[in-house]
Amino acid sequence: MTQDALPAIPSSWIWAEVGDLLSGIEAGYSFKCEERPPENAEVGVVKVSAVTWGEFDEDASKTCLSSDRVDPKLFIRPGDFLFSRANTIQxxxxxxxxxxxxxxxMLSDKILRLRFHTVVPQWLLYVLRTSWGRAEIERLATGNQESMRNIGQDRIRAIRIPVPPLAEQRRIVEDIEKQFTRLEAAVAALQRAKANLKACRTSATEAAFASHSAAPIRHLGDLGEIVGGLTKGQRRKAGTRTRPVPYLRVANVQRGRLDLETIKLIEATEEEIRTLQLIPGDVLLNEGGDRDKLGRGWIWEGQISECIHQNHVFRVRLDPGLATPRFVSHYANHFGQKYFFKEGRQTTNLASINMTNLRALPIPLPPVSDQEKVIADLEDHLSMIDNLDHSVDANLRRATALRQVILNKAFEGKLLPQDPNDEPASLLLERIQAAHAKAPARRAARKREVHA
Structure with missing residues (x-):
């Protein structure tokens, strides 16, 4: 094993390769299956998506259609250590x-079962989840595409890991799991808080508009000009002069905000640019796609000096004497979503609205001065909710980072103090190597008995 740039570890530990600890690696086969999990007495094959950095997911499986393919030796059982040899770089x-x-x-050709000699499997599991473990796997994985990398059995055996004394492995695993249990309880509480804040946001929005629910109903189409955007890739007459210009896509128009991190260019004529150029105060609403995109939108504030919009994004330019952009946007994002689901065209998991649906959106519309007061009060409440939500998100990120801190400290021998009475890991490795040496002799003896 190469010793280059190996981190320092306690004196009672030893560096080893995964292959030093293995008693074997088992793999299944690749063959045609029905793309659904097996039921009742059926037999299935596990998919690569069953093995990620979380828990084993038995639902990520497919059904074996041929009894000739069934091999009970390949059945997955509780306690098995499964390793994904092919997947994305992550x-x-x-x-x-x-x-x-x-x-x-059953195992597949991409999901392997690792069997170990005298070692705590959970220790290896946690080591491979540290930043060091990930770096080792990425160092040894082959393939030059992000979408699929592979690490063969010889390279799995070459992964370098620190090995503590056996008793210390058990103590560290116990402490990691105790800390992770507390951390998971905290994360669950944060996720409940996030769900409660979402409910508070809904309640605040409904309460803000409730006081004016009896206001005269006006349709969105009567409040200003509504236009669709530019169709991407449209055919043009030969010689038509165009130039690239920034444009907004559905992905840029989120519910209650604009995501301008990635802005693309589209070819447009000067007339199209003049007609479709956005100005501050324009309300943007998505035509649809996935159900969560239907009618979502927000307000253009002039973030880019020259920008237009594609045909899947509607632009509403309101008459300032009738309606304010923030009143219409907040109303459309909450109440309009229900209306669009009802009136829009829907297929499986997809929905869309057209210009007619959008123009007909009914809005209880008080005077502009009342609209401004409603939105001022609402945004005060939403700002407090957003601040709390950001705090929850920051704590969730800290919890994720803390998991890695715990694992890295364990890997460095800093999570718990060492016990000088523990048998050094070097002696453990010597016993494993002795068992390796005896194994071929035992197999040869069994073969001689069979053929005698």
Whole structure:
């Protein structure tokens, strides 16, 4: 094993390769299956998506259609250490320990079962989830495409890991799991808080508009000009002069905000640019796509000096004497979403609205001065909710970082003090190597007995 740039570890630990600790690696086969999880007595094959950096997911499986393909030796059982040898750069080398399984599932050619000699499998699981473990896997994985990397069995065996004394492995694993349990409880509480804040946001919006629910109903089309945008890739007459100009796509127009991190260019004529150029105060609303995109939108504030919009984004330019952009945007994002679901065209998981639907959106419309007061009060409430939401998100990020801190401290031997009475890891490795040496002799003896 190469010793270049290996981090310092306690004196009772030892650096080893995964292959030094293995008693074997088992792999299944690749063959045609039905793309659904097996039911009742059916047998299935596990997919690569069953093994990520979380828990084993037995639902990520497919059904074996041929009984000739069924091999009980390949069935996955509780306690198995599974390793994904092929996946994206982020997921290649992901591993899990199976805690429970209700389906009859076999290994595939991409999901391997690792078997160990005298070592705590959970220790290896956690080491491979540290930043060091990920770096080792990425160092040894092959392939030059982000979408698929591979790490073969020889390279899995070459992964370098620190090995503590056996007793210390058990103590560290116990402490990690105790800390992770507390951390997961905190994360669950933060996620509940986030859900409650979302409910508060809904309640604040509904309460703000409730006081004017009896105001005269006006349709959006009567409040200003509504236009569609420029169709991407349209055919033009030969010789038509165009130039590239920034434009807004559906992805840029979020519910209650604009995401301008990625702005693309589109070819447009000077007349199209003049007609479709956005000005501050324009209300933008999406035509649809996925159901969550339907009718979502926000206000253009002139963030880019020259910008137009594509045909899947509607622009509403309001008459300032009738309606304010923030009143219409808040109303459309909340109440309009329900209206668009009802009036729009829907297929499986997709929905869309047209110009007619949009123009007909009914809005209870008080005088402009009352609209401004409604929005001032609403945005005061939403600002407080947003601040709390940002705080929750920051704590969720800290929780994720803390998991890695705990793992890295464990990997460095700094999570718990060492016990001088522990048997050094070097002696553990010597016993494993002795067992390796005896294994071929035992297999040869069994073969001689069979053929005698």
């Amino acid at each position: 997921l290649v080398g992901a591993c899990v320990i199976v805690h429970r399984i209700s389906r009859r599932l």
